[in-house]
Amino acid sequence: xxxxxxxxxxxxxxxxxxxxxxxxxxxxxxxxxxxxxxxxxxxxxxxxxxxxxxxxxxxxxxxxxxxxxxxxxxxxxxxxxxxxxxxxxxxxxxxxxxxxxxxxxxxxxxxxxxxxxxxxxxxxxxxxxxxxxxxxxxxxxxxxxxxxxxxxxxxxxxxxxxxxxxxxxxxxxxxxxxxxxxxxxxxxxxxxxxxxxxxxxxxxxxxxxxxxxxxxxxxxxxxxxxxxxxxxxxxxxxxxxxxxxxxxxxxxxxxxxxxxxxxxxxxxxxxxxxxxxxxxxxxxxxxxxxxxxxxxxxxxxxxxxxxxxxxxxxxxxxxxxxxxxxxxxxxxxxxxxxxxxxxxxxxxxxxxxxxxxxxxxxxxxxxxxxxxxxxxxxx
Numbered sequence: 001x002x003x004x005x006x007x008x009x010x011x012x013x014x015x016x017x018x019x020x021x022x023x024x025x026x027x028x029x030x031x032x033x034x035x036x037x038x039x040x041x042x043x044x045x046x047x048x049x050x051x052x053x054x055x056x057x058x059x060x061x062x063x064x065x066x067x068x069x070x071x072x073x074x075x076x077x078x079x080x081x082x083x084x085x086x087x088x089x090x091x092x093x094x095x096x097x098x099x100x101x102x103x104x105x106x107x108x109x110x111x112x113x114x115x116x117x118x119x120x121x122x123x124x125x126x127x128x129x130x131x132x133x134x135x136x137x138x139x140x141x142x143x144x145x146x147x148x149x150x151x152x153x154x155x156x157x158x159x160x161x162x163x164x165x166x167x168x169x170x171x172x173x174x175x176x177x178x179x180x181x182x183x184x185x186x187x188x189x190x191x192x193x194x195x196x197x198x199x200x201x202x203x204x205x206x207x208x209x210x211x212x213x214x215x216x217x218x219x220x221x222x223x224x225x226x227x228x229x230x231x232x233x234x235x236x237x238x239x240x241x242x243x244x245x246x247x248x249x250x251x252x253x254x255x256x257x258x259x260x261x262x263x264x265x266x267x268x269x270x271x272x273x274x275x276x277x278x279x280x281x282x283x284x285x286x287x288x289x290x291x292x293x294x295x296x297x298x299x300x301x302x303x304x305x306x307x308x309x310x311x312x313x314x315x316x317x318x319x320x321x322x323x324x325x326x327x328x329x330x331x332x333x334x335x336x337x338x339x340x341x342x343x344x345x346x347x348x349x350x351x352x353x354x355x356x357x358x359x360x361x362x363x364x365x366x367x368x369x370x371x372x373x374x375x376x377x378x379x
Contacts, residue, residue, distance in 0.1 A: 017136065018131075018132030018133050018135065018136040018348070019132060019348035020132075020133075021040075021042035021043040021044065021344045021356075021358070022040065022042060022043050022245075023035060023038055023042070023342050027337070031337065031338060033340065037340050038337075038340050038341070038342050039340065039341050039342065039360065039364050039367065039368070040342045040358075041341060041342060041343045041344070041357045041358045041360060041364075041368060042342050042343055042344040042356070042358060043245060043358050044182070044213065044240065044319065044320050044321040044356070044358035044359070045239065045240045045243045045244075045245055045320075045358070046216075046241060046242060046243040046292040046296075046320070047292065047295050047296060047299065047320070047358075047359055047360045047361055047364075048243070048288075048291060048292050048295050048361075049243050050242055050243045050244060050278070050282070051242060051281060051282045051285040051288045052285070053281035053284060053285055054242070054244070054277075054278045054281045054282055057277040057278060057280065057281035058274050058277050058278055058281075060277065061273045061274050061277045063273070065273065066269060066273075067269055067271065067272050067273035067276055068273075068276065069268040069269050069270075071097035071271050072092070073276070073280060074097055074271075074276050074279045074280055074283075075092045075095045075096075075251075076092055077279075077280055077283045077284075078090070078092075078095050078097075078251060079091065079092050079095060081283045082224065082253070083222055083224045084224070085224050085225075085227070085228070085253075086225075086228060090224070090253060091256070093256045093259060093260075094227060094253055094254060094255065094256055094259055095251055095252070095253055095259065096251060096252045096254070096259045096262050096263060096266070097249070097250070097251045097271050097276075097279075098249075098250050098251065098252065098266070098270065098271065099248045099249070099250075099270045099271050099272075099275070100237065100239050100248035100249060100250045101210065101212055101235040101236065101237045101239075101250030101251070101252070102133050102137075102248075103248075103250070103266075104235060104250060104251075104252045104262065105133050105134060105137050105208075105210075105235070106133075106137045106140075107262045107265055107266055108137070108174060108206070108208060108233065108262065109124075109137040109138045109140065109141040109143070109174070110137075110141055110265055111261050111262060111264075111265050112173050112174055112206055112261075113141035113142065113143045113173055113174065122142060122143040122144070122173055123143055123144045123145075123146060123170060123172045123173060124138040124143050124144070124145045124172050124173065124174045124175070124176065125146050125148065125166070125167050125170055125172040125174070125175045125176070125205070126145065126146070126147055126148070126175070126176040127147075127158050127163065127176070127177050127178070127181070128147040128148065128149055128150065128349075128350070129149075129150065129156070129181075129183065129184065129346075129349040129350050129351055130176070130178045130181055130182060130183075130349070131178050131182045131210065131212075132348060132349070134176040134178075134210075135147075138174065143173070143174075146166075146170055146172065148162075148163045148166055150184070150186070155184075155315055156181070156184040156186050156315065156323075157186060160188075160192045160195055160196065161195065163195075163196060163199075164195040164196055164198070164199035165199070167196065167199040167200055167203060167205065168199050168202055168203050170203075171203040171204070171205070172203070172205050173205055173206065174205060174206050175196065175200045175205050175206070175207045175208065176210065177193070177196060177207070177208070177209050177210070178210040178212070179193065179209055179210065179211060179214070180214070180217055180318045180319040181319075182212070182213065182319070182321075183321070183323050183344065183346050183349050183351070183354070183356040184317070184323050185315065185316065185317025185318050185319045185322070185323060186317075186318070187217055187220075187318035187319070189221060190221050190223075193209065193223075193226070197226065197229065197231070197232060200231055201229065201231045204231075205231065206231050206232075206233060206258070207229075207231055207232045207233070208233045208235065209223065209226065209232065209233070209234050209235070210235045211234055211235060211236050212235065212236065212237035212240055212250070213237075213240060213318075213319040213321075214236065215236075215240070215241045215289050215292075215293075216240075216292070216293060216296055216318075216319055217318045217319065218293065218297070218318075224253070227253050227254050227255060230255045230257065230258070232254065233252055233253070233254040233258060234252065234253040234254070235250065235251075235252055236250060236251050236252075236253070237249075237250045238250060238251070238279055238282060240320075241282070241289065241292075242278075242279075242282040242288065244275070244279075247272075247274060247275040247278055248271075248275060249271065249275045249276075249278065249279050295359075295361070295362075296320045296359045298362060299359045299360065299361065299362050299364075299365045300317070300320070300322065300359050302362060302365055302366070302369075303322060303357065303359070303365050303369065304322060306369045307322075307324060307369070307372065310372060310373065310376050312324050312325060312326055312376075313325035320358065320359045321356050321357060321358045321359060322356070322357045322359070323346070323351075323354050323355075323356050324354060324355050324356075324357060325353050325354050326353065326354065326355055326379075327353055327379065328352070328353065328379065329345045329346055329347055329351070329352055329353060329354055329355050330345055330347060330352070331379055332345075332355055332372075332375060332379065333345040333355060335378060335379070336368075336371055336372070336375060339371045339374070339375075341367070341368055341371050343355045343356065343357055343368075344357070344358070
């Protein structure tokens with residue numbers, strides 16, 4: 001386990017700017033490439049593109065009108081679409097829509113890590129390796145971030161009993177668990193989440209379960225009962241679910257008190273009108289997510305099998321991406337980028353031997369396989 005303060009020297013996090021997937025224009029310019037020349041495997045979103053209805057919905061948006069700062073219609077649609085909460089639709093008062101779930105992560109840090117004369121040092125506990133924005137947002141709020149590292153055997157799993165004990169001992173204000181985890185794809189069951197939730201409750205911590213990739217998990221368990229506990233927040237990403245990366249859309253499910261606390265700090269109009277319209281149209285397409293999961297399963301199976309033949313270690317993943325041990329992530333990233341293929345170098349996760357591959361179409365994955373076969377003879 002490592003503990004890192006707000007003045008840590010890691011340039012990725014000390015500036016509050018974690019590394020993310022996605023193609024940066026500056027990188028392409030340096031290589032003389034255009035965006036249309038590159039396939040982006042570094043971003044893990046639905047591989048079948050936005051639902052068809054999204055485009056028509058956005059065309060109908062009046063760009064001269066302010067969007068609803070409360071996102072009421074979208075929250076009402078989520079209420080009706082989400083699995084039941086205590087046998088009934090989720091109350092809209094328990095839902096907050098944000099400019100991507102990352103905005104809500106920053107709101108949580110701002111609201112719950114402010115040192116308002118408390119004798120309790122603002123601190124955060126997280127299971128790692130994981131999404132860098134938890135550390136970035138919490139360090140910006142002046143908190144100390146404690147990381148509980150996964151074990152190597154079995155690969156990237158945690159000792160849940162020890163983690164729960166550590167939570168009680170450290171008494172953090174926030175506990176972050178990404179489930180399924182980014183970048184490893186490890187998916188914790190209810191029997192593993194519950195001890196962590198109970199430990200957080202025992203020391204008065206807010207338990208944040210980031211389910212950004214949940215929609216791509218086959219046979220997932222129903223976590224909707226957890227927000228009945230006042231100390232649990234679920235985060236979801238419509239950006240990833242519906243390939244709305246350029247719009248940014250996410251939401252939180254929590255107690256009415258937690259949602260009210262976050263709303264008090266959320267800027268008006270942070271979710272624009274185009275994103276709200278796109279979200280409503282996406283939720284109306286009830287056949288979309290099953291189609292996306294089917295496409296992911298097929299392409300992921302192809303990738304896993306073919307990369308295994310290259311003697312690369314492909315870690316089991318419940319999400320729409322694969323973590324692959326290639327030996328030197330930086331070398332593979334650079335060589336693939338020169339071939340017009342962009343993967344996620346996982347050095348920023350503390351995994352310099354690994355790359356993360358987001359699942360795209362079968363044709364795109366076949367092109368990546370051929371490129372990785374080429375690179376495998378060069379390294």
